[in-house]
Amino acid sequence: MLTRVELTMDCADPARLAEFWKTAAGYVNEPPPAPFATREEWLASFDDEYDDGMGGAWLHDPSGVAPRLCLLQVPEPKTAKNRLHVDLRVSGDGTPDEKWARVSAEATRLRDAGAQVLQTFEGHHVVMADPEGNEFCLA
Incomplete structure (x- = not known):
């Protein structure tokens, strides 16, 4: 169980x-x-x-x-892409533009904390890596 x-x-x-x-x-x-x-x-x-x-x-x-x-x-x-990764969801409601603004602001905050932006899917999510290269998504 x-x-x-x-x-x-x-x-x-x-x-x-x-x-x-x-x-x-x-x-x-x-x-x-x-x-x-x-x-x-x-x-x-x-x-x-x-x-x-x-x-x-x-x-x-x-x-x-x-x-x-x-x-x-x-x-x-670390030698390869993670087979499992963490997804972080930014909280809050609003229009798609308001939600994307919060995701973008959080991506900037995490980049300032040591993460790297790997790819941005405008309006939906950002693929990032933590300071040791472990991938995660921010949406």
Whole structure:
């Protein structure tokens, strides 16, 4: 039985990518599992055989609606287009021109936060990449 969906993304710098996704999606750092006071304390509770020396960051949507995001450090770089990508939907109603203006403004905000615009489908959506090149759509 499915209890929840979470997305795990491999990356080179989990802390940097976490800051971007907190800006992009409004996520916050996920607290460590009880009874641990810190994430480091939780990680230290595992046997050394599970410690690969790589870092991670765990984020969640404070409203509890969107999936949890786990960013895990890996040694190899991204080499191909993502088979799965995140879609970010800009909220609000209005005319098509008003909606597109909000999408365009959000694309600019995310570009300023470190994303790159890959392709624009005028009036509909923008394909972007996060600071490590992971593609996502903004609509």
